[in-house]
Amino acid sequence: MGFNSLGKVGLVGVGAVGGFYGGLLARSGQDVHFLFRSDYEFAVKNGLKVTTCLDEPDRFRLNPLQAYRFAEEIGHCDWLIVAAKATANQNLLEALQPLVGSSTSLLTLQNGMGNVEFLRNAFGSDRRIVGGLCFTCSNRVAPCEVENYFPGYVQFGESEGPLSREGEQVMKAFQYAGISCQAADSLEDALWRKLCWNVPFNGLTVTAGGITTDLILQDKELTRRARCLMNEIQAAAAAYEVMIEDEFLEWQFELTLPMGAYKPSSLLDFLAGREVEIESIFGEPLRRGTRVNVHMPELQRLYGQLNGLK
Template identity: 50%
Template structure:
């Protein structure tokens, strides 16, 4: 058994090495979020290798196109076209990299493991999940216990409108933290890289707190867009009953965060409504999946937060009701 001081020095050495080696990147999941952030990193000069299957041909032909669009008028503001370092249909064609971005839906996490193994070098590669809800970082850490696992919480409005094409309606920001707050150096290095690529990014010293904050928007607006009858964000805000329900859901999320030791103030909750006003007729990602007959991230966005809240001693009746409604709506498609 090593002395405590020696263990601390080794841990710091590993973190410094990980933080200084975020050079080559692999993107797993070229959907809206993956295309947007992967494209911005590539535009900033980072070698981004994209693992793509159905979209591979389009990405090879045209690269990634990022369009900034006014959320209310639909007017095109500007476009950025970029070609990633490579497009591959199998992870073995990419091989191990310094950083793996997981931007696929949480519903396919299990199916991704074999591919991610081809991209990860033990004790070296940093894994960065850009996914909705809770439990994703823990999932990847269980499969890659020797590697730093980070999560990026993306407060952004983006839609993939065609293979390789993503529209951005509100740039928002990203918060990056590490699982169990064990890897601050790689997380802060990722923040600096995203900032340099033009993304408003901040370090989350407590990943758990950041996850609860993100759920203050995801739980009500992703959820009510489905439970309210396949409606957009502006329709939720225009309906007094749904808007009140959104606030009640936020309050339950805030209460769970408080029980977990994280304070969320009134100003933050009010800000969720203010930023949603700017989105116009925005379709949240869960609604797009629902309408497209694709799997919806029911468990990570609503189920896992509900279980964690109840484990903390809270009943969370509004979230329980919404969770049941979404399960029923998905089953009835």
Template identity: 45%
Template sequence: MSASWSFGSVAVVGAGAVGLYYGARLAAAGGDVRFLLRSDYDAVKADGIRIESVAGDLHLKEVQAFRSPEEIGPVDLVIIAWKATSNHLLGEILPPLLHAGTQVLTLQNGLGNCERIAEITGPGRVLGALCFVCLNRLDHGLVSHTAGGRLSIGEFVNDDECQRATEIARRFSAAGVPAEASASLPEAQWKKLVWNIPFNGLAIAEGGVTTDVLLQQPAVEAEIRALMAEVIAAASAQGLALEDSLIDFNVERTRPMGPYRPSSMIDYVEGREVEYENIWAEPLRRAEQAGVAVPHLSGLAERIRERLDL
């Protein structure tokens, strides 16, 4: 990859809260951003994308909206923003969007997503980003952004120069999205799991409750902290430098969110498929393979399976 790599055209695959928000920010900054839309297509064509945001509201009136990847055609950068439960469609959706130099960036939660994309594109064209943000899609083409927004972007195949990630981070930063290039994508992924595993998981296991309800119960907060400690231990056993201070940091940053609905909890209560495999099952497997005892994570995974009838 040339040190002068940059990108022009962008395709956003997955028009939920994440895809609409980050894609609209790039487009509003002048980027050539093309959205692959299904259920949101008619609403977005009629009235654009609306973002109600703590970082400043945005109404992107003119949107390049398409119903199929063939209509979009090959682009320089593909951003995968749908839930990992849709990854079985990658083999159908990705090829029409690729040219010889196309790079693919996944904004998905959990582990295993980069590997799935690499099966189609080869590992050298894959990047991952972690979104530290509170977003909810309120309606077709309408997203609520209530906190955060930072992106941590890393290369799937380690590159000492980390040049593609740096350029993508620069472009997002120029669009008003705090972004940084991470020297270690696995470290960033596990750092996100410190929050996702307990809060998304217990929100489901407790029957579909918001984060404030979880933190109002001392026994549940203790379980959150125990789960976080196990995630950090599992990451550390794999040579990843996660600090114990992440426990207090993540708990305390969640308190001001109020009645926040984690994305997996929303999927659960609305009857959609939950990203169980990527957020809980794969981290559990990797922890056990690293020889780390994770009884709290194992127990949470079992509770989630019971809730989901898996």
């Protein structure tokens, strides 16, 4: 598998996820242009420091970095990677506009549901938009410094069905950069499945007072609620003809057991006083389920509790 250039790549949202994947892509030889806001000065001076894995020698620093303060300085891209928080979507549009030309393809690495639709509404229905679901643990530990604790993988999918040629192309670039990848049969299937874990474990660890996942599994009532939430997601997915097996739900518990005292991303946001991605992870699946008359009382309750904590 050789190197294939993605052309000019713009990256917006150089946080834990964007810094990690963007850093790996740039190291592998892709022409990545990083758009910074507050960290710009720091990026010019120090570059981007990435710890890619559990292994000491895998630490690297990109310096100088193709860092920009204004999207206009970058201009139209062949690929635009959106890794900003989904909570920032509305403010994002203005920043993205100068980067998107008539032939720009988009890849969103954002959490939860509705991100592809948001970009499609903004940039046109005939545009190639790929979703990349990130199963990984990364953390922005300082300005322009990202640590990846667990490599994990990225699942690539598109709304129209199997991956297009462009989707395959961007996936291959990730693989060449050393990232484990999977192609999803459809983005919808992958998204609903990811929510089977994210909704209960991201949500309940926050609403139960900021506890780790092992304490969810040790508490009968919280485990019962986690099961209910999974069943509601399963029912909503089925209404959209995404069939999720009961065994898949069981596997979510088996995966969580060895994680121990794990803190999901929403819990980390909550504990750090950052905004939790309530709408994309909880609000949007609730609205989609309710729209097709799926009864989701446990998710309704969780969504209300999360909004009450704001």
